[in-house]
Amino acid sequence: MKKFIALLALVALILAAIPAYAREEQPAEEAWYELDEESRVLTVRLPANPTTGYEWNFDISDPAALELLTMEYTGDEADAQMVGVGGQWVASFYSTLEGTGEVDLTLTYQRAGEEAAGEQRLIKIAIGENNQLQVLAAEVVDLDA
Secondary structure: OOHHHHHHHHHHHHHHHHHHHHOOOOOOOOOOOOEEEOOOOEEEEEEOHHHHHHEEEEEEOOOOOOOOOEEEEOOOOOOOOOOOOOOEEEEEEEOOOOOOEEEEEEEEEEOOOOOOOOOEEEOOOEOOOOHEEEEEEEEOOOOOO
């Protein structure tokens, strides 16, 4: 009888541990944007593959508040004979607003001439004194909603 109770206790312990293991958090998605040390330049890094016909485009809700500083595509390292290897699209933005305010930066991954987007991301930015940037929200937009 003692062995049965011990076995029952062991089974209960194992069953109690299963939900905790199942709830273990998944690693966070790698950050796709960052501010420089002085919070004056916002840099966005997004996966891209121009061989698919898709490219990242951006729209700034107030073009007088935020401007593009640099934009480039860097291919991933791969064997020279590999075709269709992706890379990263990297763009940096800075504030040109005189005063304070808020601006939305919408990033859309789509093929030229097509209405439908493959992916869309939105960054809401507050611009403070001395053109310092603060990211208020950053999200991947649900295009099916």
